[in-house]
Amino acid sequence: xxxxxxxxxxxxxxxxxxQLRDAFLRAREAIDASETVIIIAQAPDLLGQGTVEDxxxxxxxxxxxxxxxxxxxxxxxxxxxxxxxxxNEAPAEILAxxxxxxxxxxQVLNAGTGHMGKVIP
Amino acid sequence: xxARGLAVITGASGGLGVPIVRRLADAGYALALVDxxxxxxxxxxxxxxxxxxxxxxxxxxxxxxxxxxxxxxVRAAGxxxxxxxxxxxxxxxxxxxKMEVAQxxxxxxxxxxxxxxxxxxxxxxxxxxxxxxxxxxxxxxxNFGQAxxxxxxxxxxxxxxALAQRWAPRVRANVVSPGLVDTPMTQAMPEDVLxxxxxxxxxxxxxxxxxxxxxxxxxxxxxxxxxTGQVITVCGGRSLAP
Numbered sequence: 001x002x003x004x005x006x007x008x009x010x011x012x013x014x015x016x017x018x019q020l021r022d023a024f025l026r027a028r029e030a031i032d033a034s035e036t037v038i039i040i041a042q043a044p045d046l047l048g049q050g051t052v053e054d055x056x057x058x059x060x061x062x063x064x065x066x067x068x069x070x071x072x073x074x075x076x077x078x079x080x081x082x083x084x085x086x087x088n089e090a091p092a093e094i095l096a097x098x099x100x101x102x103x104x105x106x107q108v109l110n111a112g113t114g115h116m117g118k119v120i121p
Numbered sequence: 122x123x124a125r126g127l128a129v130i131t132g133a134s135g136g137l138g139v140p141i142v143r144r145l146a147d148a149g150y151a152l153a154l155v156d157x158x159x160x161x162x163x164x165x166x167x168x169x170x171x172x173x174x175x176x177x178x179x180x181x182x183x184x185x186x187x188x189x190x191x192x193x194x195v196r197a198a199g200x201x202x203x204x205x206x207x208x209x210x211x212x213x214x215x216x217x218x219k220m221e222v223a224q225x226x227x228x229x230x231x232x233x234x235x236x237x238x239x240x241x242x243x244x245x246x247x248x249x250x251x252x253x254x255x256x257x258x259x260x261x262x263x264n265f266g267q268a269x270x271x272x273x274x275x276x277x278x279x280x281x282x283a284l285a286q287r288w289a290p291r292v293r294a295n296v297v298s299p300g301l302v303d304t305p306m307t308q309a310m311p312e313d314v315l316x317x318x319x320x321x322x323x324x325x326x327x328x329x330x331x332x333x334x335x336x337x338x339x340x341x342x343x344x345x346x347x348x349t350g351q352v353i354t355v356c357g358g359r360s361l362a363p
Contacts, residue, residue, distance in 0.1 A: 048282025063275025
């Protein structure tokens with residue numbers, strides 16, 4: 001089973017901190033329960049195309065995913081990010097791939113093409 | 122001495138702060154040194170004795186009053202604000218399962234929210250053509266026992282990318298991400314541990330604070346006037362090596 005943590009539009013700095021803390025706690029709880037974690041982020045926010053608050057949340061979640069992977073890859077912890085273009089839902093097949101126990105760890109799976117020609121987040 | 126305008130540097134009295142301050146002073150900036158540590162006043166006094174233009178602002182950037190005092194200090198300086206260096210940062214390392222919520226929150230507050238608060242607080246004060254340089258870390262790409270720190274430093278990159286696009290073309294915003302650098306923090310490591318870390322650096326040495334300060338000065342300079350929203354990783358190649 002996968003635990004899904006989804007980026008929400010940030011209403012301000014307090015909400016940035018709240019979203020990052022909630023993600024940290026939920027991801028840790030899932031890891032403790034040997035569940036896989038999928039973070040759904042807005043691809044445009046990974047590139048800073050929206051508000052500064054939304055960009056901080058999206059890339060903060062990216063960092064959290066990488067930190068957890070770095071620390072837990074050898075322990076079997078599995079966490080991935082699905083990045084969706086504006087207004088799009090995360091496709092079920094990509095969510096299934098991200099949550100499938102296996103070698104896919106610490107990856108950003110882009111479910112769109114808006115990131116093409118841009119920096120790698 | 123002030124041909125480059127005013128530079129505000131947070132965490133000015135810290136291990137990386139002082140070398141950045143000195144490099145910016147040499148580059149011709151007037152300096153507003155911000156730190157919670159009152160030692161920053163002594164640093165400013167020393168710089169003034171050496172003939173540089175420097176003032177100190179002791180402020181807690183987690184509080185509105187702290188932001189207000191920096192903004193007031195910058196306005197009172199009477200020199201155009203051309204550079205903000207978001208350098209203040211802390212670590213509260215712990216393994217994921219042992220990290221306390223307070224440790225997570227403290228690091229997010231100091232490393233991310235304070236920088237966002239100050240940068241946005243200074244929005245109307247920046248001169249045209251000014252620059253924001255924020256200090257992230259190679260660790261933003263992932264590191265052991267630093268879920269809080271990695272989250273904060275990665276978020277700072279996103280903040281900068283958005284800032285660069287929102288404030289263009291008036292103000293540029295970029296990030297410097299240092300790797301292993303010779304600071305009091307690394308000097309406190311056991312010698313053998315540090316040596317093993319240096320072995321993983323393709324440049325075959327530890328970075329110096331001047332390596333980092335040089336990147337800050339470059340990004341702030343006219344030579345970097347077409348660079349915004351970018352990250353320069355100052356790590357001797359460590360971010361690529363196995």
